[in-house]
Amino acid sequence: MIVSRQIQKLIADQEGWTRRMFEEGLKIKKLYGEDNVYDFSLGNPDTEPPEELQKMLVEAISNPVRGMHRYMTNSGYDEVRQDVSGYLSELYGLPFTASHVFMSNGAAGGLNILLKVMLNRGDEVIVPSPFFWEFRNYINNHGGTLKTVRSTDDFQLDIDRVADAITPKTRAVLINSPNNPTGTVYSERSISDLVTLLNRKRSEGQDIYLIADDAYRKLVFDGLQLPNLFRAYDLTCSINSHSKDLALPGERIGYVAISPRLPDADLLMSGLMITQRTLGFVNAPALFQRVVSKFQRTSVDIGEYQRKRDVLYEALMEGGFECVKPQGAFYMFPRSPVADELKFIRALQQEERIMVVPGRGFGKKGHFRIAYCVPMSTIERSVGGFIRMGKRFIKR
């Protein structure tokens, strides 16, 4: 076989249901037409970048500056990192400077370069479950081991379980809030308990990093405030993306922020300079670095996402589904009325032409994920289907 055995195995692990679902979905789309299928399977927002951003992009391109497409230092343009750090200082109330910001190819790029810097072979990274499946691949890329820890029933951190999962090899805890796939935002309580635990470990001589995947940071509803992780814990790194807040997923732009309180922050940055280069990213795309630096305080219309959540959540409640009300991101993670969620999902697809992703894709069987970053009209036309399916499958 010509392909790496490791990659073959990884592909085979996910092939089974994804491919089957995908192919069945395609068939249904062909049969009924794209418009009559309600596809909630992808986290690919249907929104466009903010108007002013598009204007600035046109301006930047219409008045080209010499050297604007050339290489720059691996961490990104100094002035861009300066702008971002100014925003972070304001946001977190800590003295961030350009030397705490590393421009990356989206959150996926940022997470890979950071894990590569941190992990020795066999080091463990704790991830609360359900979780974004790619974390497993990213950790595995760099010789680490993923240790999942079940969350509580309302998808908050289960600190006792986290404590039990820590071993001498634990290098980091990776959290994602607002969360994919649950839409949960970790409470002040969850975070302060976690920090107490990590600080205790620290006083015992084990430094465990807190890595926050903040890809959905600005997508928070009901005026909720996210806990300030940087103030809470010194060994914090945050992974940021402009895929969701500025609707630029295809352009691959984001950044890694390192706490000004982190001892060895310089060393970590020097390490990132190497992994950014050697993993083949080299630098975050030049043009979009400049563009996003001016829009750190901007985001797409969050109200629109909130309205979508409300319509969908109400429908699920009416259908009798059990579901934790999401407070952010654009995902919902209801319990499947049938223990084997694949069965339910297939019925949803075949009978109502609604496509969702099974919970096992996030390490939690018996649930399914709805990505509602789709047009409101799609949601409105699908709610009847959700309600019918709920009423049929859920025994009261």
Next chain:
Amino acid sequence: MGISKAISKSMKDSSWIRAMFEEGEKMKKVHGPENILDFTLGNPDVEPPEQLKQELVRLVTSDTPGMHRYMTNSGYEDVRAQIAGVHASRTGLKFTKDHIVMTVGSAGGMNVVLKSLLDPGNEVIVLSPFFVEFKFYIENHGGIMKLVETTEDFHLDIRKIEQAITRRTKAIIVNSPNNPTGVVYTEEELKELARLLNGRREKGQRIFFLADEAYRKILYNGTTLPDVFNIYDDTITITSHSKDLALPGERIGYIAASPRITNLRPLMDAMIFSNRILGFINAPALMQRLVGKLQGISVDIREYQKKRDTLYAILIEAGFSVVKPMGAFYIFPRSPIPDDVAFVRELQKHKILAVPGVGFGTPGYFRLAYCIPMDVIERSRQYFMEMGIKNNRR
């Protein structure tokens, strides 16, 4: 310790290159950047072609909905089809969009290919002098780099390559036009290499030929680049638009896998998957659309040729021993004293910044990157002459 052992070792290994770079930066601060003749970086000073700039404006003002969204991990279908079309007409082979994966430059592309091919302990042959990053790319994915020296004039030494092949050899990386030597391998030597690899294939071992063609359009004096796809079946090219379209900061390139590779589908699937899990996800969207339409154009190669001619003439006049580059924008003269690091330091005293050959696995040489303004090259004449008179007299 905040960082992994492997990375802190990498930091130490490359620390002297870093030291050179930082010394250079310091010198620029002291003497003013305009007074430093910097030949260290392959960061072209040219601007993208005018047509590219126009196309970019057209794209962003077109108001196409969804143009910044995710697309399939391999890249836009129409862009891949455009690139496949160019390959089909150039090679006469049946390239389709399914043979192309859009990547984050060739650095991204090379990582994707190696991740897809390598199991721990697999060996990859690299020809020295070589682009140091190859070592990191190979080791990222559990592979082992096997260095093979080239001949005196930096061409393939088939016998040495043959000796380096073991049962664990999975691939050979060939970079032509070459960084750091500027050498372009001939059709004959590549065919000889293909014969060697085919011999292995008959014995049941498939060795992939990975052609790093980042400099493929930068060729001088009518030199043509041999069509590697028609020379050897198990061929994958990794191409970048950093140099030919002068877009290095935008990170755009692609992988092209030969339609002649048997059982290709799993390999393509693996590359698309690797593109995703390594965190590239997809090549930057806007740049994909841009380069799809511009496969036929490039920056003005004649400018580079003039620079090569000028620099080569200076070096010859100053008595340096050097192979005349036929492509890329590097030249790799022999250091007049055996200690190339000492010589590079001496150049520094004349405010000339160069990279010692040890940084390319070949001590006793130094690399000059001449993708810089012509006047910098001209101003270097006097210093190279002085250095030559001092060191090259026998």
